[in-house]
């Protein structure tokens with residue numbers, strides 16, 4: 672049992688960099704103890720609960736034009752997702768718009784996307800900017816950052832041997848999973864994960880024909896908005912996606928890898 676565990680962990684923590692002939696290079700997640708099927712199922716459940724709650728408040732997909740716009744952008748980004756995760760072609764993608772002042776957007780494991788009207792309105796986002804934000808969020812899902820975090824949370828709460836034993840027996844309870852998932856979505860991502868999600872977003876946007884340079888404008892708008900928000904609540908997006916000074920620099924440094932993809936696609 673112990674040896675099996677050790678092998679499992681060694682295999683899981685073996686980091687491989689994804690190398691594309693053109694495009695960006697990112698790191699795969701490590702320590703993916705929880706099976707992706709379990710994580711995706713749990714995420715879908717939570718996503719549908721959120722959407723049901725929004726529906727009950729009459730806050731789900733209220734603006735047909737914006738909803739259609741989000742769907743159109745997602746339709747163009749999604750076909751390129753398999754470059755970063757082959758499983759993505761089997762995902763049941765969903766895109767919804769929630770009426771809320773919250774400046775936020777996310778993509779849960781398995782391709783469950785949500786945008787809040789607050790991020791579209793407060794930042795007056797262009798299509799290119801929406802595409803880079805959506806691409807960034809999809810990037811977190813493709814690189815399985817949520818799955819990695821849920822696995823870490825589970826290990827922290829019950830320990831390696833208990834987690835492995837329960838997984839072996841198929842007895843990780845729904846409650847325990849929900850707990851891990853909750854902690855996983857409320858914590859900020861690690862700096863490397865943020866940077867990698869940025870890079871995936873750049874490439875997805877560029878391949879779909881959206882100007883990846885818009886990512887720079889997004890972060891500039893975001894920090895300007897945060898300053899203007901003054902003593903009010905900072906944008907929720909920034910609390911789960913911390914803005915680092917190096918962020919825009921890294922985006923700029925990677926533009927030469929993705930601009931040719933955009934220029935090939937642009938009219």
Ligand SMILES: [Zn+2]
Nearest residue numbers: 860865868912
């Ligand atoms: Zn992020």
